[in-house]
Amino acid sequence: MHEDWCSWYNMFMINRITDSADIQWECVFRQVLAAPVHDEFQVPKIGMPHPIDQGFRSATGYPKGALAQYCCKTLDGGRIHIREYETYFVVHRDWGDPDSGLGSLITHLINDSPEVLVGLGLLWLIIRDQQKETSSRAYLN
Secondary structure (H helix, E strand, O other), rough: OOOOHHHHHHHHHHHOOOOOHHHHHHHHHHHHOOOOOOEEEEEEEOOOHHHHOOOOOOOOOOOOOOEEEEEEOOOOEEEEEEEEOHHHEEEEEOOOOOOHHHHHHHHHHHHHHHHHHHHHHHHHHHHHHHHHHHHHHHHHH
């Protein structure tokens, strides 16, 4: 198994869950995997171990007011994404993990963050138009 996967995820997959903290996250994990991709679950922080202590890594994404974000690769090439707030976590699953290579990044942009693709496309159009305008001015002078 890849070393970046969450410890609780690995234990769940090979049925070796022994710690009550792992069982708590395992229950959340089951709900997230059973639900459609992007469905969000609010999880109270009380009694839950911190995601970093469970093998998650720091992540980036739309903050939506979150204090921090964490993620973990899943066996299907996606990821579990957690946003941390003052008293709870919000957990969902993404189709792709942008840190897992170009293919997964493209999958993530198309399926999980299409607005980023639109923004990049608009930025490219603006830059292209400015370059055309600059070269037209240079030609006229």
